[in-house]
Amino acid sequence: MDFSLKEETILLKNNAARYLKEKCSSSFIRNILRDEKGFSPIIWKEMAEMGWLGLIHDEQYGGIGGSFFDLVILFEEMGKVLLPSPFFCSAILSGLVIKEAGDANLKAEYLPFIIRGEKILTMGLLDERGRYDHEQPSLEAKESSDGSYAVEGTRILVPYANVADEILVCANVRGVKAEGATLLKIHGKADGQKKIPLDTLTGEKTFAVAYKSVQVPAQSVIGAIGQGATYLSRIIPPVTILKCGEMLGGLERVVEMTVEYVKQRQQFGKPLGSFQAIQHYCVDMATYLETTKLITYQAASLLSEGIPCHKEIAMAKAWCSDAYKKSTWIAQQIHGGIGFTEEHDLHLFYKHAKASELAFGDSWFHRTKVAEEMGL
Amino acid sequence: MKFTFTREQNEFRQEVRDFLRAELEAGTFSVHCGGLIEGSSQEFSRKMAKRGWIGLTWPKEHGGQGRTYVEKAILMEELMRVQAPIGYHFLADRQVGPAIIHFGSQWQKEHFLPRIVRADDGMRFCLLFSEPNAGSDLVAVSTTAVKDGDDFVIKGQKVWTSGGHLADYGWLLARTNMDSSIPRHLSCSEFIIAIKSPGITIRPIINMAGKHSFNEVFLDDVRVSKRFLVGQENAGFKQIMAQVDYERAGFERLMQNYPLFERLKSYVRQIGKIGFGDEFYSWIKDSIAQLEIEFNVGRLLCYYTAWTIDQGRQPTSEAALCKAYCTQYEQRLNDAATRVLGPSSQIRGETKWTAFGGDLAESYLWAPSYNLQGGTVEILKNIVALRKLGLPRS
Numbered sequence: 001m002d003f004s005l006k007e008e009t010i011l012l013k014n015n016a017a018r019y020l021k022e023k024c025s026s027s028f029i030r031n032i033l034r035d036e037k038g039f040s041p042i043i044w045k046e047m048a049e050m051g052w053l054g055l056i057h058d059e060q061y062g063g064i065g066g067s068f069f070d071l072v073i074l075f076e077e078m079g080k081v082l083l084p085s086p087f088f089c090s091a092i093l094s095g096l097v098i099k100e101a102g103d104a105n106l107k108a109e110y111l112p113f114i115i116r117g118e119k120i121l122t123m124g125l126l127d128e129r130g131r132y133d134h135e136q137p138s139l140e141a142k143e144s145s146d147g148s149y150a151v152e153g154t155r156i157l158v159p160y161a162n163v164a165d166e167i168l169v170c171a172n173v174r175g176v177k178a179e180g181a182t183l184l185k186i187h188g189k190a191d192g193q194k195k196i197p198l199d200t201l202t203g204e205k206t207f208a209v210a211y212k213s214v215q216v217p218a219q220s221v222i223g224a225i226g227q228g229a230t231y232l233s234r235i236i237p238p239v240t241i242l243k244c245g246e247m248l249g250g251l252e253r254v255v256e257m258t259v260e261y262v263k264q265r266q267q268f269g270k271p272l273g274s275f276q277a278i279q280h281y282c283v284d285m286a287t288y289l290e291t292t293k294l295i296t297y298q299a300a301s302l303l304s305e306g307i308p309c310h311k312e313i314a315m316a317k318a319w320c321s322d323a324y325k326k327s328t329w330i331a332q333q334i335h336g337g338i339g340f341t342e343e344h345d346l347h348l349f350y351k352h353a354k355a356s357e358l359a360f361g362d363s364w365f366h367r368t369k370v371a372e373e374m375g376l
Numbered sequence: 377m378k379f380t381f382t383r384e385q386n387e388f389r390q391e392v393r394d395f396l397r398a399e400l401e402a403g404t405f406s407v408h409c410g411g412l413i414e415g416s417s418q419e420f421s422r423k424m425a426k427r428g429w430i431g432l433t434w435p436k437e438h439g440g441q442g443r444t445y446v447e448k449a450i451l452m453e454e455l456m457r458v459q460a461p462i463g464y465h466f467l468a469d470r471q472v473g474p475a476i477i478h479f480g481s482q483w484q485k486e487h488f489l490p491r492i493v494r495a496d497d498g499m500r501f502c503l504l505f506s507e508p509n510a511g512s513d514l515v516a517v518s519t520t521a522v523k524d525g526d527d528f529v530i531k532g533q534k535v536w537t538s539g540g541h542l543a544d545y546g547w548l549l550a551r552t553n554m555d556s557s558i559p560r561h562l563s564c565s566e567f568i569i570a571i572k573s574p575g576i577t578i579r580p581i582i583n584m585a586g587k588h589s590f591n592e593v594f595l596d597d598v599r600v601s602k603r604f605l606v607g608q609e610n611a612g613f614k615q616i617m618a619q620v621d622y623e624r625a626g627f628e629r630l631m632q633n634y635p636l637f638e639r640l641k642s643y644v645r646q647i648g649k650i651g652f653g654d655e656f657y658s659w660i661k662d663s664i665a666q667l668e669i670e671f672n673v674g675r676l677l678c679y680y681t682a683w684t685i686d687q688g689r690q691p692t693s694e695a696a697l698c699k700a701y702c703t704q705y706e707q708r709l710n711d712a713a714t715r716v717l718g719p720s721s722q723i724r725g726e727t728k729w730t731a732f733g734g735d736l737a738e739s740y741l742w743a744p745s746y747n748l749q750g751g752t753v754e755i756l757k758n759i760v761a762l763r764k765l766g767l768p769r770s
Contacts (some may be wrong), residue, residue: 256462271767371662
């Protein structure tokens with residue numbers, strides 16, 4: 001057991017923290033959320049130049065071949081400022097899908113561009129009820145005589161569908177020779193694809209995408225037909241821990257802003273932080289923070305070392321989902337009316353905590369995974 | 377960061393497990409909650425002593441092994457897993473020894489440390505801190521120790537003295553400066569007093585579980601030689617503040633009722649979905665998964681606290697945060713287990729319907745003490761608020 005960070009990690013963390021603090025003021029973030037694209041092209045370019053997008057990708061494609069743990073730390077820093085960007089959907093989700101399932105040609109065709117930020121990819125994992133349905137996709141892809149597919153169905157909550165060069169999906173392929181849950185890439189400007197902007201809690205750019213007989217060529221298939229769920233089952237767990245890293249960052253900022261607030265705010269002739277009820281609330285938040293840190297870093301560390309850790313991943317997401325959310329509830333109580341305004345930053349984290357809880361399975365879902373791992 | 381153990385640490389853990397398995401097979405003790413206090417055995421402590429497992433973290437020059445707190449945590453985790461009967465040496469090992477090492481005189485070090493480490497006769501300790509008017513507000517102690525020649529004469533009363541009726545020595549906090557203009561936290565001292573001293577009367581207090589585990593202790597003009605004053609006169613509180621972190625920081629705060637968890641999991645697997653019915657089983661799985669997650673989180677906190685000590689840092693807020701979290705887990709474990717077992721969880725004694733050999737009912741009755749002893753959850757939160765978050769005093 002060793003809870004110290006490596007020198008390289010500290011360096012990365014400090015540099016990222018400095019960069020993000022300087023560039024991502026609250027008003028800057030809010031402007032991004034109001035902007036049509038939903039991300040800052042300047043920051044996007046700079047992140048690519050700093051090697052962030054390719055941190056865990058192979059050097060042969062322009063990546064750094066760095067450690068997964070370091071990537072979690074990076075997501076933690078991005079989580080502190082709540083930077084909206086296609087990093088997660090493009091470099092991580094889509095990038096890892098291609099890395100896992102794609103052949104050499106596909107990797108060469110996309111990874112270098114993804115890593116340089118020159119192409120943006122995204123994934124549509126959710127059905128119309130908002131379920132992760134890749135085991136039994138409701139999206140259909142029927143093969144035609146010429147080998148192309150006709151895609152039919154809808155995906156919701158597809159991040160950055162408006163700017164994506166390709167949208168990756170897992171569709172139920174009904175082919176001539178083979179069938180089953182299959183990964184497909186669909187061109188961002190494919191005919192018959194309708195993108196409906198969705199206004200959600202966080203305000204991040206996300207869309208419902210409806211496919212009505214959208215023709216995609218045979219080469220749209222990524223990996224083997226019928227293996228889509230298998231590929232995804234390999235990348236969703238590490239991706240979930242990156243989400244936990246981001247949640248950890250958000251939680252740190254919530255605790256920090258709340259403790260700062262109660263030191264300054266005066267009521268009844270004293271700082272709010274001198275009242276025991278407030279102190280205990282703050283300690284509860286600090287406890288959520290310390291425990292979230294440990295359980296997240298545990299999964300991150302084991303993943304980084306290639307040690308099987310399905311249970312630890314499930315424990316982390318289960319814990320983070322509740323800890324972050326509950327901390328924002330406490331923070332709302334402590335801040336009083338001002339925390340309920342749009343002007344104050346707390347709502348950004350309150351919303352982020354809920355969205356993150358619901359992403360990739362909430363605490364109940366992951367408890368079922370823990371129970372499974374325990375043989376119950 | 378590393379969340380795995382080194383080969384040496386794993387070997388150590390296995391060594392402890394092998395020892396405990398052998399003892400269990402030989403019938404030296406049996407696994408049941410509360411074994412830590414109720415099943416204490418000097419013989420068992422001696423076996424641990426022979427292996428160097430008492431004073432594991434003490435410096436070698438004081439008879440210890442000079443090993444790390446992480447290793448101590450490994451040892452404690454394994455001992456607590458089976459509730460090994462370590463009550464004889466437990467307090468001496470955990471805090472009396474370290475306090476003597478830090479603050480004790482040469483004579484005290486020579487007299488007590490080797491005997492504690494060997495689990496010699498007459499080395500069982502109890503703590504004489506709390507009083508009827510001084511619980512969380514320890515500074516309000518009114519037991520006095522008045523200098524009289526080469527002695528101090530002690531007069532007062534202590535309460536909640538766990539194991540006082542079994543102890544050989546008590547670790548006492550008493551007022552030595554009666555000047556009311558001096559702040560109270562600068563007017564107390566620590567002493568070691570022989571429980572058999574004339575003037576000491578012990579009266580049992582029966583707890584909610586019907587057990588005699590703690591006591592009232594009356595001190596009526598008890599004479600103690602000044603050689604038993606520990607550290608500086610009137611520096612008692614400063615010394616205690618350094619000691620309590622060690623008292624708070626361990627697996628004994630997370631695993632006092634751990635056998636319940638193991639038994640619960642076995643029971644659930646044995647009865648299965650068919651025995652419970654789909655809906656109840658669904659709730660049970662969810663509850664157990666939550667307990668498993670909470671236990672693992674607590675475990676990480678315990679190792680993190682131990683590691684902090686190994687880095688040479690005073691783990692004040694880490695230990696407080698850890699303990700507050702851990703004891704609350706113990707209480708939730710009890711509660712969940714009773715709900716899985718249902719009405720039969722309340723049956724005590726040895727009947728064929730008693731759940732988990734009576735441990736479940738007993739543990740539920742001991743549960744309020746988990747969040748109170750050694751620093752209540754509320755006091756611990758105050759400490760974290762002040763020390764970690766830098767909030768102003770309320």
